[in-house]
Amino acid sequence: MGKILIKPEVCIGCHLCEIWCVVAHSRTKDILKAFLLEKPAALSRVIVEESLPVTFALQCRHCSEPECVFACISGALYKDTVSGRVIHDSEKCVGCYSCVLVCPYGGIIIDQENKKVIKCDLCEGFEKPYCVSHCPNGALVYTNQEEGGGNK
Amino acid sequence: MTQGFDYVIIGNSAGSMGCIEMLRSIDRSGTIALVAEETCRVYSRALIPYYLAGQIDLEKMYYRKADFYEKLNVAALLGQKAVDIDTGKKEVLLSGGERIGYNKLLLATGGRPLIPPMEGLDKENIFTFLNMDDVLKIEKALKSAQRAVVLGGGVIGLMAAEALCKKGLQAHVVELAGRVLAPVVDEPVSSLLEALFAEKGVQVTTNNTIKEIKGGSAVDGVVLTDGTQISCDMLVLAMGVAPRIELGVQAGLKIDRGILVNERMETSQADLYACGDCAQGYDSVAGISKVIPLWPNAYLGGRIAGANMAGGRRENVWSTNMNSMHFFDLCLITAGLNVSAKDPGDFVNISRLDMQKKYYRKFTLREGRIAGFILAGKISRAGIFVNLMRTKADVSQFADDLFNEDFGYGSIPENLRWELLEKDLILGVVNQ
Numbered sequence: 158m159g160k161i162l163i164k165p166e167v168c169i170g171c172h173l174c175e176i177w178c179v180v181a182h183s184r185t186k187d188i189l190k191a192f193l194l195e196k197p198a199a200l201s202r203v204i205v206e207e208s209l210p211v212t213f214a215l216q217c218r219h220c221s222e223p224e225c226v227f228a229c230i231s232g233a234l235y236k237d238t239v240s241g242r243v244i245h246d247s248e249k250c251v252g253c254y255s256c257v258l259v260c261p262y263g264g265i266i267i268d269q270e271n272k273k274v275i276k277c278d279l280c281e282g283f284e285k286p287y288c289v290s291h292c293p294n295g296a297l298v299y300t301n302q303e304e305g306g307g308n309k
Numbered sequence: 310m311t312q313g314f315d316y317v318i319i320g321n322s323a324g325s326m327g328c329i330e331m332l333r334s335i336d337r338s339g340t341i342a343l344v345a346e347e348t349c350r351v352y353s354r355a356l357i358p359y360y361l362a363g364q365i366d367l368e369k370m371y372y373r374k375a376d377f378y379e380k381l382n383v384a385a386l387l388g389q390k391a392v393d394i395d396t397g398k399k400e401v402l403l404s405g406g407e408r409i410g411y412n413k414l415l416l417a418t419g420g421r422p423l424i425p426p427m428e429g430l431d432k433e434n435i436f437t438f439l440n441m442d443d444v445l446k447i448e449k450a451l452k453s454a455q456r457a458v459v460l461g462g463g464v465i466g467l468m469a470a471e472a473l474c475k476k477g478l479q480a481h482v483v484e485l486a487g488r489v490l491a492p493v494v495d496e497p498v499s500s501l502l503e504a505l506f507a508e509k510g511v512q513v514t515t516n517n518t519i520k521e522i523k524g525g526s527a528v529d530g531v532v533l534t535d536g537t538q539i540s541c542d543m544l545v546l547a548m549g550v551a552p553r554i555e556l557g558v559q560a561g562l563k564i565d566r567g568i569l570v571n572e573r574m575e576t577s578q579a580d581l582y583a584c585g586d587c588a589q590g591y592d593s594v595a596g597i598s599k600v601i602p603l604w605p606n607a608y609l610g611g612r613i614a615g616a617n618m619a620g621g622r623r624e625n626v627w628s629t630n631m632n633s634m635h636f637f638d639l640c641l642i643t644a645g646l647n648v649s650a651k652d653p654g655d656f657v658n659i660s661r662l663d664m665q666k667k668y669y670r671k672f673t674l675r676e677g678r679i680a681g682f683i684l685a686g687k688i689s690r691a692g693i694f695v696n697l698m699r700t701k702a703d704v705s706q707f708a709d710d711l712f713n714e715d716f717g718y719g720s721i722p723e724n725l726r727w728e729l730l731e732k733d734l735i736l737g738v739v740n741q
Binding site: 207224227254255267 | 327334353355356359364365369371372373604605608609612631632633635640642644688689690691692693695696699717718719720721723726729730
């Protein structure tokens with residue numbers, strides 16, 4: 158399954174991954190409209206961790222043993238057995254935040270406006286995740302590996 | 310003739326789902342039967358307050374799609390109660406008189422509401438808050454009810470009170486302890502919550518309980534132990550749940566409060582497993598055997614049981630009490646031990662409180678390691694704290710940063726950070 162790996166040694170902390178994540182999840186997919194016109198604006202599902210001079214991007218790991226899926230009380234989170242993605246069905250989400258409590262990466266983001274969560278979907282529908290294809294330094298790498306990473 | 314199954318599962322909630330989904334990921338052809346008293350398909354009890362408050366429709370109460378059993382090839386024997394287990398013959402007796410054989414059996418029977426003896430319990434409009442039947446009855450009563458008393462100021466009681474308040478009822482919570490949510494939060498959070506509920510018009514009475522239920526055929530009020538009278542046309546009993554252990558008792562299993570299980574979710578008898586609210590496992594942080602009646606714990610227990618039932622070997626490596634809650638607009642997360650400031654013993658509590666902003670954060674440390682925490686107001690990325698707790702990381706060097714609202718892996722000292730992340734394949738190339 159696809160997975161995003163990071164290279165902290167070449168990350169310069171420009172936060173462009175966050176910007177393009179917003180664009181990818183906007184309605185218009187247009188960077189200006191996404192930030193200036195869309196209300197509410199889309200939110201980034203990737204977080205740039207900073208401990209200067211070290212910076213790196215972190216998003217849902219699509220774990221092979223996804224704690225968030227096991228904790229979800231509404232059935233909104235599930236592991237797609239074919240693609241290996243951990244998918245969040247916003248329609249079913251009630252905003253209980255059980256997933257926020259158990260995700261060891263802090264990869265589930267709270268959408269305060271809608272009182273639900275959002276998370277990385279590996280940019281379903283695009284050739285490559287936007288954070289990867291728009292990183293100017295190649296600090297994010299998309300791999301298609303057999304063995305998905307986990308947290309065990 | 311007795312029909313036999315490779316796997317029989319008693320119960321139809323989180324634990325059973327965890328078990329079935331794990332079983333089917335290992336064993337596609339083994340026969341599975343699920344026995345459940347309730348006639349409806351699997352739904353989430355944890356969503357009851359959301360439904361009653363009108364936040365979701367009935368369809369969303371269902372945890373899995375309607376074709377779940379069919380798709381996973383599970384014989385769903387709904388509306389049938391398992392009344393006895395013959396461990397010699399390896400058979401389960403159903404209420405209809407039918408017997409079904411099993412090779413491996415899972416008890417995921419859940420809990421039943423605790424109801425202390427009180428005068429007048431037989432009146433109408435008195436409800437528990439646990440199953441679909443309760444939901445439909447409460448929903449019906451909501452149409453005419455105006456004033457409700459909720460007995461119990463724990464998680465369920467407070468969620469029930471909030472839902473009733475949102476439906477326009479005058480709700481009044483009665484709690485026996487000196488403060489609400491006492492088992493899982495400390496004094497400042499209880500005060501925050503009591504102030505919040507008061508602000509929303511929900512009265513909270515502590516250090517008190519119901520002595521007598523008044524009314525004719527239906528409840529029209531309650532009398533508390535101190536003599537206070539509260540009039541109401543609905544009473545919700547939410548004093549928690551007790552493990553449903555009857556089948557375990559009949560099967561001769563070792564039982565304490567719940568059915569005792571080891572880290573593989575095996576009971577004291579071969580081929581018999583238990584999980585969820587009826588089972589008692591190990592709390593890794595508290596270091597004691599304990600019932601942890603929470604949805605995620607039940608699902609995970611079912612999953613581990615399923616793996617072992619299918620002939621694999623999987624152990625529950627870590628579990629503890631963890632709660633994510635929200636009351637009105639206040640988000641609340643608790644995990645691990647809840648150590649009071651009054652009597653911390655060997656623990657050190659560090660905390661920050663801002664009553665105005667409804668912000669509170671407390672970490673309970675034991676030798677520099679997190680043994681429990683409470684977050685109120687700002688709960689983002691709480692799982693990182695759980696990860697620190699699970700890995701027994703020494704946080705004393707950066708304890709102050711734990712209060713940073715944007716706490717993340719960037720806030721964790723380098724060595725520890727890569728130790729926590731590297732093994733999880735986060736890094737592509739580093740140290741090369």
